[in-house]
Amino acid sequence: MSVPPPPGFYVPAVLFFDEKEELDELAIQSHVLRLAKGGVTGILVQGSNGEAQHLSHEERKRAISLTRKTLDDNGYKNVVIIAGTGAQSTRETKKLCIDAKEAGASHVLVLTPSTWPRQMTAENIIRFHREVADASPIPTMIYNFPTVTAGQDLDSDIISSLAEHPNIVGTKLSCGNIGKLQRLTSRFPSSEFAVFAGRTDTFLHGLNAGSAGAIAALVNILPKLHGQLYKLFQEGNFKEAMILQSKLGHGDWATSKVGGIGGIKAVVSKHFGYGEPHVRGPLKAVEVQKLSGNKYYQTLVDLIQLEESM
Template structure:
């Protein structure tokens, strides 16, 4: 039976492009290193924030290999790479799982196909994940994100059934359903099946419900803050109360990151405040780059993110 990834903070890394929608390799490498130095347990390459569906097969392999190489060259061999490998066919998902292993990933995160939603019955969902994992050279995890699968939402019974596969070792719940998370954690130990909150606004709530940690987009902006939350929560007592204060801030910032433009907005905030990548937040179409009007000081959502950046740069602790 395969071992799940360890508990902690994981980041679905954004992938930086130039104005021609080509890889901005220097920015990608700088981002990977800032995340690693921020203390993340692992990096998810080609999650939804990594625009996986916009990449060719070769680009997917390049992104994973570049991330692994960048980490290893700077002494971060211990930082885990999870690769998003979900595709619209079982056949292609199997290929992506093999490519992920060859490029340096330790785990695969598999999104359920959604082109034919009416065909994705419970039996077919289970069959897809089972067949893809049977052929996978690395352990897989179930990625549940109704927002990018046309509303297709795996319930706790489906995920629990899949958890019995010896090579399926965890799940990322971007549905934000804490009830679902707790139903799973109450039946499955993190040592056998790791259950991660998929959003920063459910981070501490997930920890309270027994999660193994978080895999969340906002970590792209503030890895240290998220790592501090885990540390405070684990210490308990007054520190756990501080973790809840930070959770409130993360809840507002999670909402704000969507309000300033989602993936493009996150890239633009990182570029503006950490000095790498294009300030336009280039993405691949049909996504849109960041809207400058939403990144002005008088925009409340942007101000919330600026406060989070300030806290990230200040290091440990809460704002005064």
């Protein structure tokens, strides 16, 4: 029987490149280790922050296998790897799921195709995800992120229908819709279908609504603070948890305002001593030296200081 990934907090890891836009394996390994030491439950390789659509099949497999080997070689065999396998055809998505298993992932996260959004009726969306789940050698999860799927926002009826499939075991809701999240958590136990908030600014609110945790971009910068928030919730310390959630919510907003993926890489490079903010076009790199001129950057600096005090 297929089972969901364990509850907790996951990071959709950014992927580091060198100046020639080739994989910077040393920086990738450094990032993976810092995240693991920060206590993450798992790493999402090739989520939207991992520039999945910019990679060849061989690069995608390499990034997964490098992440798994780095974790295993350093005593983090319990850290879960979820692989993003979204593609624009059912055929390619199936192939990426097979590749993900071969490279060491235990679960896959599948975006809905978006090249032909008007063709993606509820019936077609459901058929796509079911066919992928039928073919995938490891459990699949539904990735709902309207921003990167031409505005397609899967509703709770569609996701509930998909949740009945024996090999579809969860969802990442980057839409930020807590009502949708709670409709799903109240219908399916997280041991059978795990619902994860897809953003830091809905982390605690999702937990209060029954979520299994979060898979959120800000964890790239602040893994320990996310772990602290999760711990406070588990201990029932809701007052302190809400204070920390408020701070992290501002941090989540700040990451989007310092340049998104390129901004996250620039912040990591400046504060943690590895990697460079190279991205693959058409994304735009963020120059490290220009961070201080961004009014949102100080919010992240303050949170990094809090992170490093832990």
